[in-house]
Each structure stands twice: as C-alpha cells, then as structure tokens.
Amino acid sequence: MTLVFSLPGILTINRYWEIGISALFILYLFLMLKPGRKNTINLRTFIWLAPALILSNALLGPTPRILNLFSAPGALNGIFISYRLLWGVLLTALLITACPQEQLFDTFNTILGTRGSYLLTTTLQLVPIFADIRISEMRHLPDAIVQRLKLAEDQCRNQPPPVLTRKRLNILPRDLLILIPAALSSTVFIIL
Numbered sequence: 052m053t054l055v056f057s058l059p060g061i062l063t064i065n066r067y068w069e070i071g072i073s074a075l076f077i078l079y080l081f082l083m084l085k086p087g088r089k090n091t092i093n094l095r096t097f098i099w100l101a102p103a104l105i106l107s108n109a110l111l112g113p114t115p116r117i118l119n120l121f122s123a124p125g126a127l128n129g130i131f132i133s134y135r136l137l138w139g140v141l142l143t144a145l146l147i148t149a150c151p152q153e154q155l156f157d158t159f160n161t162i163l164g165t166r167g168s169y170l171l172t173t174t175l176q177l178v179p180i181f182a183d184i185r186i187s188e189m190r191h192l193p194d195a196i197v198q199r200l201k202l203a204e205d206q207c208r209n210q211p212p213p214v215l216t217r218k219r220l221n222i223l224p225r226d227l228l229i230l231i232p233a234a235l236s237s238t239v240f241i242i243l
Contacts, residue, residue, distance in 0.1 A: 053080075053226075054146050054175075056233040059241055064138065065131050069239075073138050076236050080142070083229055084149035092144040092179055097137050099186040104136075105129035144179040177203050 057076070064073055086092075105126055112125015147155070155175070159168030180199050188195035 053229050053233040054143060056230065056237050057142055058139075059237045062135075063241060064135050070134060072236055072239065076232060077138065077141050077145070079232060080145050080229065083225075084145055086145060086148050092141065092148070093183040094137070094140065095186075096182050096184045097133070097140075099189065101133035101137070104133045108132070140178055140182045143175060144182065147175050147179065173203070 064070060106129070108129030109121040109123075109126035112122030112128060114122065115124075116122050155172045156168050159171050162168075163171060177199070180203050181196075184192075184195050184199070
C-alpha cells in the first residue's frame with residue numbers, strides 16, 4: 052500500500068522542494084525498514100541512464116538554448132526524469148527487500164486474487180535485478196535482459212511457492228508509520 056500511495060510521486064516530482072521531500076521520505080523508509088547488508092541495491096543502470104536522459108533532453112529540448120545546442124529547460128527536465136526513475140527504483144527496492152514474499156503475496160491476494168498477486172509480487176521483485184544493467188552490457192541489451200530474467204527465474208525457483216496464510220488484510224501500527232507519510236507526500240505532490 053505504501054508503494055501504491057507513493058507512485059504518484061513518480062509522475063509529479065518536478066520542483067526542487069518536492070525532490071527534498073521525496074529524498075527525506077526515502078531516508079525515512081531506509082531508517083524504518085533497516086535493510087540488511089545482504090539486501091544492497093545495485094544502481095549501476097543509473098550510471099549511464101541518468102546522463103543519457105539529461106543529454107538527450109538537453110539536445111532535443113525547447114528554447115532557450117545554450118550555444119545554440121543545449122536546451123536549459125530540456126536538461127532540467129532530464130534531471131527530473133532521472134531523479135523520478137531513481138526514486139521509484141529505490142522506493143520499490145526498499146519496500147520489496149524489507150517485506151517477505153509471503154507477506155507481499157498475502158497482501159496482494161486480498162486485492163487482486165491469486166494469479167494477480169503472484170504476477171505483481173514477481174514483477175516487483177524484478178525491479179532491483181534490472182537496476183543493475185551495466186553500460187558494457189548495452190551493446191547486447193537483449194542478452195542482458197535475458198540474463199536478468201533467468202536470474203529472477205532462478206530466485207523464484209529457489210524460494211518456496213507462496214502460500215496463503217491469511218485471508219484478510221491486517222495493518223499493524225508499524226505499517227501505519229510507513230503508510231501515513233507515503234499518503235501525505237503523495238497528497239502534497241498532487242495538490243501542489
């Protein structure tokens with residue numbers, strides 16, 4: 052639910068103070084969920100993706116242009132797009148690594164049913180895996196994607212199949228400490 056409430060931020064972060072609020076929210080989640088060292092998130096994809104987005108937006112953006120080549124509003128737009136993607140990946144990875152697969156499956160099952168919850172749980176677990184594509188793998192991007200899918204498939208095979216343990220959605224007080232700031236930040240982003 053925290054992820055669902057936070058998703059509008061991916062579309063609406065376009066001011067500096069919104070970047071500050073979203074960065075504080077990620078820090079808050081990191082401190083609340085305390086992911087272990089084994090759950091480190093590799094963000095190698097953003098080493099090449101962020102400069103590519105900024106440069107392409109600067110080259111193709113609207114006027115005014117610097118040296119008749121680079122668009123300042125386009126570069127700023129590229130920075131915001133890069134930040135939104137990075138923020139979305141960090142948010143998803145923090146929530147997925149902190150939550151056991153069974154709990155995710157149970158939560159989504161109350162909303163989406165068995166098939167939908169299995170599909171969404173598996174898809175969300177792919178986010179941290181795909182955030183690790185290196186620039187050297189860009190020449191053979193289809194092979195890199197196939198490699199990541201095989202890695203995800205192996206991870207799914209090594210885990211026991213998800214089993215339903217409860218039928219109704221239980222929200223604990225600790226969950227509210229994460230859920231309420233997500234809802235408030237999304238509300239602020241949408242209104243302002």
